[in-house]
Amino acid sequence: MSLSMPDFSQPESTKGKRPDLRRILAAPGVAAILTILGTVALWELAARTLNIPSYLLPAPSSIFSTFPSIGAERWAGHVWATLRVALLGFGLAIAIAIPLAIALVRSPALNRTLYPLLVIVQSTPVVAIAPIIIVVLGAGDAPRIVITTLICFFPMVVSTATGLAATPPELIELSRSLRAPGFREITQIRLPFAVPYIFSALKISVTLAVIGAVVAEFCASDAGVGYFIQFSTSMFKLPQAWAGLFVLAAMSLALFQAVSWAQKLLFPWSLPRKR
Amino acid sequence: MEIPAAIRFDRLGQVFETGSGRVEALRNVSFEVARHEFLAVLGPSGCGKSTLLRMIAGLLEPTSGAVEVFGRRVTGPREDIGIVFQKPTLLPWATIEDNVVFPVRHKRGRVGSHDRDRAQELLRMVGLEGFGKRLPDELSGGMQQRVGIARALHMDPDILLMDEPFSALDALTREEMGFDLLRIFGERPKTVVFITHSVSEAALLADRVLVMTGRPGSVLTELPVPVARPRGRETIKDPAVTELAAHLRDLLLQRDAA
Known part of the structure; x- marks a missing residue:
């Protein structure tokens, strides 16, 4: 009995083939991680270009920089x-x-x-x-x-x-x-x-x-x-x-x-x- | 003194009080089952066939009349009775062997090596040798129902109650299971009450067929199966069996039309 998450996303056609981009994207968790990273990147971009004051919405970089300072x-x-x-x-x-x-x-x-x-x-x-x-x-x-x-x-x-x-x-x-x-x-x-x-x-x-x-x-x-x-x-x-x-x-x-x-x-x- | 019947119903009636009123499930039901006799009970849906079984097992008190098992009135659950349900209802977390010994574990709290040996012997008997360490959902529906039969036989009951045990199976598996039952009870005779919807199954397996009417359920007629044992695959083609099956079918259809 497998202990791993059930994999619903594996496309049949790529099974057994050399790993390609589609296959990597379909691997469990990859899409979620990419989505999170993308959101953070967009957030950072918005905070910098729109000059949002940090008390309204701080940029991710300024949030992460507090971790070592604490x-x-x-x-x-x-x-x-x-x-x-x-x-x-x-x-x-x-x-x-x-x-x-x-x-x-x-x-x-x-x-x-x-x-x-x-x-x-x-x-x-x-x-x-x-x-x-x-x-x-x-x-x-x-x-x-x-x-x-x-x-x-x-x-x-x-x-x-x-x-x-x-x-x-x-x-x-x-x-x-x-x-x-x-x-x-x-x-x-x-x-x-x-x-x-x-x-x-x-x-x-x-x-x-x-x-x-x-x-x-x-x-x-x-x-x-x-x-x-x-x-x-x-x-x-x-x-x-x-x-x-x-x-x-x-x-x-x-x-x-x-x-x-x-x-x-x-x-x-x-x-x-x-x- | 005459030997008491294994099971005796004496003018039994059952009325259920439900939210929407009284439902008379059984009326004036009287019949006997001899020791080591195989009785098939045939009747339309909702005629109280399952209720009959529950009363033999002592899980349900009759409203009127009485049920006797080996000459003694049934007043509560009895341990010398095994039950095979319509669905296998195995424990999904327990191995096949653990499922077969479950009645022992449940009753006494522990299981000895003797009980495990017996489980192995029963699994061999129902054709599941080597499956003891598997889990129920690794087995087909027919195999699961065989486990259910082995479980019911583990405590070596005198009486086996079977509540449409093969009705959830496909036609071929169902026929196979019938032949297996003939073989199993040929080796070790039991008193069996077998509820079914299938006229051919009743004619193939039983010594006697009890035909019931619709609600309130009562005994329409009792017919002996005039075929000697041992029976097997060829019994299905026996003219006596096919004639009886046709007659039973007519009886049920007439009742439906009336």
Whole structure:
């Protein structure tokens, strides 16, 4: 079973031939990289020729030049502060969401009582509760982790519960006819069947976790990439703020990719098969 | 004392309460299946054939009447019954061998080498020797359904319930599977209740055919299959089988026209 991305773009006619330009362009990722490079080049050109003031839209070159001036150590400190909160919040969300989803599927009574409550919690804008949570939980990582968890656990609950319920009814009947213990119906049938659902939720939630960590930093913090962006804008150092934004985007992408890799590595059968 | 039948339905009725009202699925169904008898149940769609199976397996309580298995009233799921479903419904993450031993793992939590040996033996019996380490989606639909049969036989049940097991297969594979069943049950007789839409399949495989009416389902008639065992490929051409198949077809068509 291949661990590489499915290749949809390979044209049949060029297979087996000497690599030519068309073939290189069709290789996975090449088009995306070229598009990004092209956008950056256009942006640079526009910023220089149109004389756009750097507080409106700094040129990419001035954004990238802030990276060395900040220094690797300071970047690492901010990235680690944000990453730590995002990952702890994400982990806590998993630890709450999956048992909760199991409980909701196992107990119709709980589903009727708890589910509406969850929807209400989800409907409340987390950005608005964040300052309240910080007042209640005080300084430190705890309120930031709670905010992150709140923002990313709901998609996990809904998706996991959907997956648990989407198990073929025949297998549930098989389980019942064997008079097997109820927990094995969850561990051996329902949870594995929910894996694709759980992972699509994890991919969404891991990027939400970065948003949660940044929201928390905006409210109260003295470290982290979100704090760095806020601090930079207050000093009118816009290129520096943009650099922080790039770092956040890169973090989200890396986390998303990490979740995708984890699925490929741990549950290769849960991915659509390449034929 | 007379030996109790393997399965006995006694004036059984089943009514489902649905959102849109009462649905009477079965009415006054009485029949018996002897030990090691192969009973085919034939009838129009929605006549409650699958409901019958679920009641034998103890997955569903009858509204009225009773089901007895080996002389004892069915009150809940029984372990001495194997089920083959319409779709193979294998675990996509587990190898073929793990799928066959799944009932053991699911029931006891662990699997011994004896259970694996038995799985290998069953895979050989259903013609899938050497496929034990493959994953289900590497196998064709017919092969997957063979795995489903091996899984149902792993706990060595006295009774095997088969719910239109070949209906998702193409005509040729379906015929092959029929011959394989004849061979498998020729080696190890079982009490089988086999739900089907196919009159020729019923005539080829069964000792007796139970024809049901449409909703509410009830027994229209029971017909013995007057062909000795062992049966095989040539049985399909046996005049007794073709006559019975034609008669069954007429019965079903008459009911549809009425």
